[in-house]
Amino acid sequence: xxxxxxxxxxxxxxxxxxxxxxxxxxxxxxxxxxxxxxxxxxxxxxxxxxxxxxxxxxxxxxxxxxxxxxxxxxxxxxxxxxxxxxxxxxxxxxxxxxxxxxxxxxxxxxxxxxxxxxxxxxxxxxxxxxxxxxxxxxxxxxxxxxxxxxxxxxxxxxxxxxxxxxxxxxxxxxxxxxxxxxxxxxxxxxxxxxxxxxxxxxxxxxxxxxxxxxxxxxxxxxxxxxxxxxxxxxxxxxxxxxxxxxxxxxxxxxxxxxxxxxxxxxxxxxxxxxxxxxxxxxxxxxxxxxxxxxxxxxxxxxxxxxxxxxxxxxxxxxxxxxxxxxxxxxxxxxxxxxxxxxxxxxxxxxxxxxxxxxxxxxxxxxxxxxxxxxxxxxxxxxxxxxxxxxxxxxxxxxxxxxxxx
Ligand code: CTP
Numbered sequence: 001x002x003x004x005x006x007x008x009x010x011x012x013x014x015x016x017x018x019x020x021x022x023x024x025x026x027x028x029x030x031x032x033x034x035x036x037x038x039x040x041x042x043x044x045x046x047x048x049x050x051x052x053x054x055x056x057x058x059x060x061x062x063x064x065x066x067x068x069x070x071x072x073x074x075x076x077x078x079x080x081x082x083x084x085x086x087x088x089x090x091x092x093x094x095x096x097x098x099x100x101x102x103x104x105x106x107x108x109x110x111x112x113x114x115x116x117x118x119x120x121x122x123x124x125x126x127x128x129x130x131x132x133x134x135x136x137x138x139x140x141x142x143x144x145x146x147x148x149x150x151x152x153x154x155x156x157x158x159x160x161x162x163x164x165x166x167x168x169x170x171x172x173x174x175x176x177x178x179x180x181x182x183x184x185x186x187x188x189x190x191x192x193x194x195x196x197x198x199x200x201x202x203x204x205x206x207x208x209x210x211x212x213x214x215x216x217x218x219x220x221x222x223x224x225x226x227x228x229x230x231x232x233x234x235x236x237x238x239x240x241x242x243x244x245x246x247x248x249x250x251x252x253x254x255x256x257x258x259x260x261x262x263x264x265x266x267x268x269x270x271x272x273x274x275x276x277x278x279x280x281x282x283x284x285x286x287x288x289x290x291x292x293x294x295x296x297x298x299x300x301x302x303x304x305x306x307x308x309x310x311x312x313x314x315x316x317x318x319x320x321x322x323x324x325x326x327x328x329x330x331x332x333x334x335x336x337x338x339x340x341x342x343x344x345x346x347x348x349x350x351x352x353x354x355x356x357x358x359x360x361x362x363x364x365x366x367x368x369x370x371x372x373x374x375x376x377x378x379x380x381x382x383x384x385x386x387x388x389x390x391x392x393x394x395x396x397x398x399x400x401x402x403x404x405x
Contacts, residue, residue: 019047
């Protein structure tokens with residue numbers, strides 16, 4: 001199952017690029033992995049270097065490119081054993097029939113094969129070759145051997161080949177490889193086995209069949225947090241009010257409209273280890289929603305009787321199935337840290353993420369400036385984060401959650 005492709009922050013990927021026309025796709029792969037925050041270091045085999053240059057690999061990875069086992073300078077800077085182990089995943093793309101055969105045999109006659117023999121890290125291979133080479137029993141037996149030893153494979157696609165033939169052997173599209181890498185880290189992520197609930201977006205409270213009380217929350221921050229949690233391996237339920245933001249893939253999404261529905265959906269999703277309340281819940285709803293569209297009558301104004309909505313965060317934080325970590329958000333136009341500390345205590349949450357929404361900042365924007373308050377039980381600390389994208393806020397928050405749990 002494809003989870004998401006957003007969980008690669010600080011992941012160290014050692015990319016081995018072997019020979020084959022598909023080597024050019026590894027340049028795009030480097031970009032896509034880095035866009036998602038991965039640190040990519042590359043080994044270019046002599047076969048790979050027939051198709052792309054160390055210069056382009058180095059420029060895109062912004063890292064030194066390793067090519068030669070017997071380079072004295074390389075060995076002095078980073079020995080091949082350290083190169084093999086100083087990463088979270090060894091990714092071989094494209095994996096030629098030749099490198100798979102050498103890996104299956106345990107040969108160590110160049111840097112790439114030596115690293116494959118010396119590494120104690122997980123290895124993933126994305127084969128690409130001519131269909132006859134792929135179908136050859138020798139290749140298939142080598143792959144079976146490698147699979148038996150725990151090496152992961154992203155299977156080649158069927159299609160027209162650069163050599164003019166048609167069949168199985170095409171390198172899968174780059175997004176598919178990124179998703180496979182992403183899934184690998186999600187399944188092995190720090191929050192695997194943890195359940196998380198995230199509320200996101202606004203709620204709409206009906207006045208009549210065509211009108212409602214609501215707010216301009218876009219759901220961007222909440223959705224990004226849900227995606228980052230899933231990326232770290234958590235089993236995530238996203239309870240979302242009406243938003244345009246597409247739901248992240250691989251996440252259980254419950255769509256609601258009103259605060260009362262959000263409360264019900266949240267309670268139904270318990271128990272959980274983590275609950276993050278990013279939703280901008282309407283504090284009040286009309287005491288009664290009119291069954292028919294309210295007509296204008298006379299020149300006078302009308303008044304709308306409102307009743308208070310349930311406080312979802314407070315209900316969960318003080319309830320029977322309280323998650324181990326409860327995180328609230330506070331969108332304020334003029335509150336200081338002291339007010340935020342009071343809100344944290346009043347709501348009963350462990351952490352409170354304060355964002356300044358004065359002047360239309362934050363709502364609907366791509367980035368955010370937050371201060372994160374944490375209740376240690378003894379005191380409440382406040383940490384102001386630099387201005388960053390909502391994705392980065394999500395990633396950092398999730399990495400701090402993983403540390404805290
Ligand atoms: N929240 C909630 N249910 C509500 C209102 C708020 O779960 N009915 C959650 C929000 O998702 C957020 C936190 O409570 O995580 C703080 O929201 P905020 O609107 O700042 O809190 P209020 O209690 O409404 O405080 P204020 O009176 O300052 O608006």
